[in-house]
Amino acid sequence: MAYSCKELSQVYDSIYSRKLQKTVLNEIDGEIVGRAVASLRASGIISNRELKLFESAIRKYLPIGIIQADRGLFVDFGCGFGILGRRLSKSAGLRYAGFDCSKVAIRYAATAARNDKDSQSLFWVSDFISTGLSEKSVGVAFSLDALYLASNPSLVVNELARVLKDRSILFFTLYENCSNRGAQYTSLGTWQTLLIGNGFQIIECEDITDEWRKHMAKKHQTRLKVRKKIEASMNQAGTLELAVSRAMLGAHGHDGFINLTKRYYIVALRSR
Numbered sequence: 001m002a003y004s005c006k007e008l009s010q011v012y013d014s015i016y017s018r019k020l021q022k023t024v025l026n027e028i029d030g031e032i033v034g035r036a037v038a039s040l041r042a043s044g045i046i047s048n049r050e051l052k053l054f055e056s057a058i059r060k061y062l063p064i065g066i067i068q069a070d071r072g073l074f075v076d077f078g079c080g081f082g083i084l085g086r087r088l089s090k091s092a093g094l095r096y097a098g099f100d101c102s103k104v105a106i107r108y109a110a111t112a113a114r115n116d117k118d119s120q121s122l123f124w125v126s127d128f129i130s131t132g133l134s135e136k137s138v139g140v141a142f143s144l145d146a147l148y149l150a151s152n153p154s155l156v157v158n159e160l161a162r163v164l165k166d167r168s169i170l171f172f173t174l175y176e177n178c179s180n181r182g183a184q185y186t187s188l189g190t191w192q193t194l195l196i197g198n199g200f201q202i203i204e205c206e207d208i209t210d211e212w213r214k215h216m217a218k219k220h221q222t223r224l225k226v227r228k229k230i231e232a233s234m235n236q237a238g239t240l241e242l243a244v245s246r247a248m249l250g251a252h253g254h255d256g257f258i259n260l261t262k263r264y265y266i267v268a269l270r271s272r
């Protein structure tokens with residue numbers, strides 16, 4: 001079942017509010033991810049290899065795509081705290097613009113930019129399907145682990161096709177189910193068909209499941225190992241977080257979210 005934007009905004013407001021409280025989880029997760037890029041404060045874990053994939057997409061495709069004189073915005077769809085997107089927009093040399101349906105995320109993202117003395121970046125609360133962006137105003141569209149939540153991917157792709165400049169790029173990650181248990185996400189094949197039907201050309205598509213599974217399993221196994229510390233310091237919030245870890249890992253012979261899900265990285269060129 002897909003959730004509406006309004007429902008998701010409530011869910012994510014509460015996830016981000018919890019995340020912003022300093023808890024023992026910051027310390028535990030920081031140790032778990034080690035050299036992965038935890039400091040970006042993303043919702044999941046960004047490995048160094050993934051970061052390289054994103055940076056190389058910008059290096060490889062930006063020069064062939066976008067007219068230098070009028071390069072447009074770097075727009076982060078479902079930006080969360082926007083830390084990774086802002087970093088990538090700098091390597092693209094484009095002005096950053098991030099939107100999300102969560103007010104809590106946008107408030108924090110704007111504060112983080114101000115603290116970094118970044119007065120250029122733009123932030124606003126919005127929905128994937130009605131971004132408020134002008135037609136052909138986007139030079140690079142980016143989205144990390146967010147578009148898969150869209151309840152109507154066809155409308156999202158229409159909006160992407162409307163706002164992206166010709167020969168600009170879209171790069172994003174998405175999740176796909178490997179079974180019919182649990183939440184059902186739009187398949188990779190459907191996203192590809194919608195993109196091609198709306199004038200995009202898929203130029204890269206990589207299965208990045210293995211590395212994601214490895215990192216997520218490590219994160220949640222470690223949380224469960226130190227569950228006493230989490231419960232003692234976080235009380236009911238800790239119990240909730242541990243329930244998430246159990247759902248991620250599975251129990252009693254049933255696979256959890258990690259094994260029921262695949263993750264992909266896609267780059268598409270707006271070709272007409």
Ligand SMILES: C[S@@+](CC[C@H](N)C(=O)[O-])C[C@H]1O[C@@H](n2cnc3c(N)ncnc32)[C@H](O)[C@@H]1O
Pocket residue numbers: 005008009012041042043044077078079080081082099100101102105126127128129143144145146147149150
């Ligand atoms: C898993 S988080 C990823 C956030 C961020 N990209 C990151 O990696 O840290 C998914 C994000 O998508 C946002 N989101 C979900 N549905 C949305 C919609 N219809 N419009 C805008 N944002 C949405 C959520 O609020 C959440 O911030």
